[in-house]
Amino acid sequence: MSRRRKHWGWGYEDEQLPAAQLEALAAAMRDQLRFGGEVEAPAPLPALAAPRLAAPARLRELLDTSDHDRARHAYGCSYRDLVRGFRGDYGNPPDVVAHPRDERELEAVLEWALGAGAAVIPYGGGTGVVGGVEPIVGDGYEGVVTIDMQALDQVLEVDETALAARIQAGASGPVLERALRERGLTLRHFPQSFELQTLGGAIATRAGGHYATARTRIDDFVESVRALTPAGVWASRRLPGSGAGVAPDSLLLGSEGTLGVITEAWVRVVRRPAQIASTTVSFPSFEAGCEAARAIVQSGLTPANCRLLEADEARLTGAGDGTAALLLLAFESAELDVGGSIGQAVALCLACGGTPREPRRRTPAAGGDDRKVAAGENLDPAASWREAFVRAPYLRDALVAIGVLAETFETAITWERLAGLRASVAEAARQALREVCGGGTVTCRLTHVYPDGAAPYFTVLAPARRGAELEQWDAVKRAASAAVLDGGGTITHHHAVGRDHRPWYDRERPEPFAAALAAAKAAVDPAWALNPGVLIDRPPRRSRDSS
Numbered sequence: 001m002s003r004r005r006k007h008w009g010w011g012y013e014d015e016q017l018p019a020a021q022l023e024a025l026a027a028a029m030r031d032q033l034r035f036g037g038e039v040e041a042p043a044p045l046p047a048l049a050a051p052r053l054a055a056p057a058r059l060r061e062l063l064d065t066s067d068h069d070r071a072r073h074a075y076g077c078s079y080r081d082l083v084r085g086f087r088g089d090y091g092n093p094p095d096v097v098a099h100p101r102d103e104r105e106l107e108a109v110l111e112w113a114l115g116a117g118a119a120v121i122p123y124g125g126g127t128g129v130v131g132g133v134e135p136i137v138g139d140g141y142e143g144v145v146t147i148d149m150q151a152l153d154q155v156l157e158v159d160e161t162a163l164a165a166r167i168q169a170g171a172s173g174p175v176l177e178r179a180l181r182e183r184g185l186t187l188r189h190f191p192q193s194f195e196l197q198t199l200g201g202a203i204a205t206r207a208g209g210h211y212a213t214a215r216t217r218i219d220d221f222v223e224s225v226r227a228l229t230p231a232g233v234w235a236s237r238r239l240p241g242s243g244a245g246v247a248p249d250s251l252l253l254g255s256e257g258t259l260g261v262i263t264e265a266w267v268r269v270v271r272r273p274a275q276i277a278s279t280t281v282s283f284p285s286f287e288a289g290c291e292a293a294r295a296i297v298q299s300g301l302t303p304a305n306c307r308l309l310e311a312d313e314a315r316l317t318g319a320g321d322g323t324a325a326l327l328l329l330a331f332e333s334a335e336l337d338v339g340g341s342i343g344q345a346v347a348l349c350l351a352c353g354g355t356p357r358e359p360r361r362r363t364p365a366a367g368g369d370d371r372k373v374a375a376g377e378n379l380d381p382a383a384s385w386r387e388a389f390v391r392a393p394y395l396r397d398a399l400v401a402i403g404v405l406a407e408t409f410e411t412a413i414t415w416e417r418l419a420g421l422r423a424s425v426a427e428a429a430r431q432a433l434r435e436v437c438g439g440g441t442v443t444c445r446l447t448h449v450y451p452d453g454a455a456p457y458f459t460v461l462a463p464a465r466r467g468a469e470l471e472q473w474d475a476v477k478r479a480a481s482a483a484v485l486d487g488g489g490t491i492t493h494h495h496a497v498g499r500d501h502r503p504w505y506d507r508e509r510p511e512p513f514a515a516a517l518a519a520a521k522a523a524v525d526p527a528w529a530l531n532p533g534v535l536i537d538r539p540p541r542r543s544r545d546s547s
């Protein structure tokens with residue numbers, strides 16, 4: 001029998017933390033953070049309201065209206081989603097969940113859903129953290145059909161000359177990496193949600209992998225994309241580069257299910273790394289670590305890992321003792337010698353006041369646990385950081401159960417404004433935490449570094465007031481997001497816009513671009529059926545006699 005995903009939160013039903021471990025975690029959190037309460041049990045799945053759409057007999061095999069499946073597709077994985085799932089709050093699930101197994105079946109489902117006047121939400125792994133799959137679609141629809149793409153999960157072709165692979169949109173990280181590994185290749189796209197994230201979801205959200213520099217965003221990997229839209233197939237050519245006008249792929253990248261259902265893509269793959277060199281460097285301050293990271297990327301070096309942790313974050317993850325900021329540094333290559341690169345990077349760190357540990361060189365393990373590879377098994381010398389990275393998705397569910405408000409938010413900013421933005425965002429979040437939670441911690445790390453700037457990533461942990469978690473979180477999120485925009489940053493570096501980031505995304509984007517996006521959507525989706533409410537609102541309908 002196949003495993004069933006939990007109806008709420010992360011992972012599978014057979015992966016629950018045993019009660020004893022939850023109790024131990026609660027005790028450890030109280031010890032370390034001085035907050036968190038008794039362990040609360042998740043509410044059972046309630047009976048859901050009857051679906052508003054009837055599945056036609058010819059598609060019945062592909063359509064699921066069971067309470068479990070509808071509940072599982074009602075939310076993604078943000079803190080708000082976890083809390084609502086935990087409490088059994090399923091007041092607004094999709095009416096029908098479709099599970100097409102190929103493009104022909106997807107086409108049939110789309111045709112039926114559009115004909116039935118439904119809104120349609122493409123669904124990958126459901127790991128999104130911004131309300132992108134939640135069926136809040138507004139008025140004017142007969143119901144909501146969520147299309148789960150996970151049955152389209154094959155690696156269809158591998159071009160070993162051009163080093164590219166044609167992969168179906170529903171393939172998760174482990175599934176596609178296993179198929180590529182047989183050929184000595186890797187997509188080398190390792191987000192923390194690697195285990196459940198799908199390729200289509202990554203493209204639709206412009207996801208970021210955990211490599212700190214160079215090729216790490218899914219944008220860099222995409223050679224061509226194929227999608228079904230209500231107006232027909234949208235497929236681009238495989239090209240290594242093209243200057244032919246606005247790139248069709250650039251519109252699908254980040255389209256978040258609003259322009260079409262991505263069915264497959266050709267993506268650039270690489271040979272698996274054969275050598276790794278890594279170390280950690282301590283810095284007396286986060287600012288000194290930033291100077292070093294900037295010097296490294298601006299020198300032309302492209303470390304696979306160049307992740308800078310605040311001292312407190314290093315302590316919380318067990319990677320440091322809380323007295324120094326910590327830079328995790330690693331280089332990897334399939335062919336080139338990495339010894340020189342790490343030597344040069346360490347020299348730049350020394351010039352910025354860093355204290356490096358002796359670099360380690362190694363050959364990566366041939367096989368291995370995908371999750372650990374995804375977490376940088378080969379990259380991070382700080383084993384406890386790596387363990388924390390792997391455990392995090394599971395831990396988030398447990399934190400809800402023990403009354404800890406936990407969430408992350410992230411942005412990107414050019415170097416000269418980084419210090420100001422980091423300080424103002426952290427202060428805004430702390431102030432909101434003081435007001436609505438009575439305290440809590442805010443820590444920061446740089447997840448990605450570019451020659452012209454960096455992506456700061458904030459982690460918030462605070463005492464939750466049971467039953468009031470959503471209001472608490474909304475207050476913190478509002479304060480932090482406003483500070484991000486005021487500080488000149490983007491509302492998201494890699495977590496997408498969804499429904500949750502709309503107010504700030506609308507502030508960020510140019511108005512003529514918003515109009516162009518609306519026009520593009522109207523052209524491929526005239527009924528405005530695909531994921532309404534995400535990225536852009538349906539323009540008000542003109543009444544017949546207005547001229």
Ligand SMILES: Cc1cc2nc3c(=O)[nH]c(=O)nc-3n(C[C@H](O)[C@H](O)[C@H](O)COP(=O)(O)OP(=O)(O)OC[C@H]3O[C@@H](n4cnc5c(N)ncnc54)[C@H](O)[C@@H]3O)c2cc1C
Nearest residue numbers: 124125126127128132191192193198200201207208257262
């Ligand atoms: C613990 C945790 C860690 C995370 N770490 C990272 C990280 O390191 N990097 C990162 O970038 N993100 C991360 N995320 C966020 C999330 O994993 C990404 O946004 C991811 O790309 C979503 O992919 P998915 O397949 O789960 O898509 P879903 O969550 O199912 O959908 C996300 C959006 O994409 C659309 N969509 C999905 N599939 C398709 C398709 N085939 N065609 C058209 N539209 C589609 C949906 O309609 C929705 O708008 C993390 C999330 C969690 C919970």
